[in-house]
Amino acid sequence: MTRRVVVVGGGNAALCAALSARECGAQVTLLERAPFELRGGNTRFTAGAMRAVYEGVDDLVRLMPDLTASEIERTDFSSYSSASFFDDLGRVTQYRCDPALAERLVSDSYATLRWMQSHGVRFLPLYGRQSFNVDGRVRFWGGLTIEAWGGGPGLIDSLTAAAERSGVALHYGTRAVALTMRSGRVAGVRARRGDHEESIDADVVILAAGGFEANPEWRARYLGPGWDLARVRGTRFNTGDGIRMALDAGAAARGHWSGCHAVGWDANAPEFGDLAVGDGFQKHSYPFGIMVNARGQRFVDEGADFRNYTYAKYGREILLQPGQIAWQIFDAKAASLLRDEYRIRQVSRVTADTIDALSRKIDGIDASELTATVRAFNASVDQSTAFDPTRKDGRATRGLALPKSNWANPLDTPPFEAYAVTCGITFTFGGLHVDADARVISEDGDAIPGLFAAGELVGGLFYFNYPGGTGLTSGAVFGRQAGIGAARER
Numbered sequence: 302m303t304r305r306v307v308v309v310g311g312g313n314a315a316l317c318a319a320l321s322a323r324e325c326g327a328q329v330t331l332l333e334r335a336p337f338e339l340r341g342g343n344t345r346f347t348a349g350a351m352r353a354v355y356e357g358v359d360d361l362v363r364l365m366p367d368l369t370a371s372e373i374e375r376t377d378f379s380s381y382s383s384a385s386f387f388d389d390l391g392r393v394t395q396y397r398c399d400p401a402l403a404e405r406l407v408s409d410s411y412a413t414l415r416w417m418q419s420h421g422v423r424f425l426p427l428y429g430r431q432s433f434n435v436d437g438r439v440r441f442w443g444g445l446t447i448e449a450w451g452g453g454p455g456l457i458d459s460l461t462a463a464a465e466r467s468g469v470a471l472h473y474g475t476r477a478v479a480l481t482m483r484s485g486r487v488a489g490v491r492a493r494r495g496d497h498e499e500s501i502d503a504d505v506v507i508l509a510a511g512g513f514e515a516n517p518e519w520r521a522r523y524l525g526p527g528w529d530l531a532r533v534r535g536t537r538f539n540t541g542d543g544i545r546m547a548l549d550a551g552a553a554a555r556g557h558w559s560g561c562h563a564v565g566w567d568a569n570a571p572e573f574g575d576l577a578v579g580d581g582f583q584k585h586s587y588p589f590g591i592m593v594n595a596r597g598q599r600f601v602d603e604g605a606d607f608r609n610y611t612y613a614k615y616g617r618e619i620l621l622q623p624g625q626i627a628w629q630i631f632d633a634k635a636a637s638l639l640r641d642e643y644r645i646r647q648v649s650r651v652t653a654d655t656i657d658a659l660s661r662k663i664d665g666i667d668a669s670e671l672t673a674t675v676r677a678f679n680a681s682v683d684q685s686t687a688f689d690p691t692r693k694d695g696r697a698t699r700g701l702a703l704p705k706s707n708w709a710n711p712l713d714t715p716p717f718e719a720y721a722v723t724c725g726i727t728f729t730f731g732g733l734h735v736d737a738d739a740r741v742i743s744e745d746g747d748a749i750p751g752l753f754a755a756g757e758l759v760g761g762l763f764y765f766n767y768p769g770g771t772g773l774t775s776g777a778v779f780g781r782q783a784g785i786g787a788a789r790e791r
């Protein structure tokens with residue numbers, strides 16, 4: 302008998318789950334809480350960067366057949382091995398990452414992107430954000446090389462088109478509110494559309510409704526005081542519904558419930574993401590300058606590691622500063638290294654020809670302390686090591702209580718620029734206990750019959766920090782698994 306599968310959510314994880322279940326022969330209904338214009342969850346706000354294992358350029362050519370001979374000729378793509386992906390996951394999560402989930406994520410990463418490609422998703426190299434020109438060659442760095450064509454919006458469009466082609470029934474503006482249970486197994490969902498509530502029967506439900514980042518009450522409750530004040534980088538619809546529904550049905554909570562992905566985000570960005578700006582409010586070029594708080598003092602090692610491995614935890618550090626605000630300061634030497642997000646129309650920037658003048662122009666900062674901070678920083682840079690943005694160059698400060706470990710350059714070349722940032726939350730790390738087949742595990746340790754989950758609401762993968770580009774890959778890998786499991790589970 303054909304299996305009836307209901308997928309809750311409308312982002313990357315949900316669409317991959319729906320496509321996969323459909324491909325395995327199930328009848329699939331997808332419920333997206335957002336109206337059609339706002340569909341696509343956090344996925345739609347992304348740049349579409351996806352971290353995956355590749356052994357070398359041949360793997361990339363298979364994934365991106367549009368790569369030209371001249372692109373291949375002038376680019377050093379290097380490789381990204383399974384061992385490197387494991388190392389990165391382990392290191393940034395302080396070795397708490399669930400080994401079974403990590404194994405599935407890493408070992409299926411490339412095959413899952415190829416599977417997406419077979420459904421019409423196109424990929425290309427992430428030239429703009431992950432490569433630098435070195436001695437006439439384009440060199441990739443940080444293990445993140447692939448992006449979906451058209452970024453997040455392109456990814457949602459191509460997955461939605463594939464889902465429609467394959468016969469998935471998509472319902473927008475439909476919010477799942479509870480799981481229905483029969484004899485210990487999931488039997489469907491209760492869903493609300495406007496003021497109408499209905500029950501939808503299903504053999505299996507796949508939850509892919511995101512984390513609780515857009516719920517200020519849960520943020521304060523689980524992440525801690527002050528988190529209610531963070532700006533939300535993406536969708537307003539990820540308020541923890543999927544997690545709550547599963548916990549109510551006996552699922553076990555898992556992972557780093559007081560942890561989240563949060564970044565430096567323009568201080569004047571709105572409360573929720575703006576689809577017209579996408580991820581343009583982020584400000585990720587701090588490794589090439591310094592970051593100071595309202596006291597005029599530095600508070601993180603801006604060059605501790607590649608941006609990929611620090612940006613997701615530095616939002617928290619900004620939230621902890623007075624007024625939840627900080628300024629990123631650059632001189633003209635960094636201008637060509639600043640990512641395109643520094644050039645959006647809405648940017649909060651001040652410029653001046655001296656550090657003294659810049660300090661006086663920044664609203665709310667201790668100007669004399671900032672001038673002293675820059676003077677001490679400049680004097681401490683050991684310039685005997687060459688600057689190289691494509692590797693951890695070891696060009697560091699010497700003798701400062703808080704060092705800058707790489708890419709340290711004196712701020713000495715006008716014009717000087719300061720960008721105001723606050724904390725922007727991306728997604729929460731805590732969520733549901735699932736196994737490597739995306740089955741939701743109960744508090745008693747058994748799989749809950751008829752229940753699968755994928756994407757942001759899975760707990761146990763990320764702790765403290767996160768390797769950039771892993772969220773979409775995780776949603777795709779476990780979404781695809783959930784679809785396979787849902788179609789086959791008896």
Ligand SMILES: Cc1cc2nc3c(=O)[nH]c(=O)nc-3n(C[C@H](O)[C@H](O)[C@H](O)COP(=O)(O)OP(=O)(O)OC[C@H]3O[C@@H](n4cnc5c(N)ncnc54)[C@H](O)[C@@H]3O)c2cc1C
Nearest residue numbers: 311312314334342343344350477510535756757770772773
């Ligand atoms: C600005 C920004 C940039 C990012 N850049 C990247 C990047 O380049 N690479 C990367 O890997 N990750 C990136 N991320 C993280 C990435 O967005 C997430 O990891 C990923 O999109 C999560 O996919 P998902 O399908 O789990 O959740 P989402 O895409 O958020 O989808 C969740 C869906 O569930 C729906 N929903 C919620 N509640 C209900 C309900 N009760 N009933 C029905 N539907 C419901 C929502 O409307 C939404 O459509 C970025 C995030 C943001 C915000």
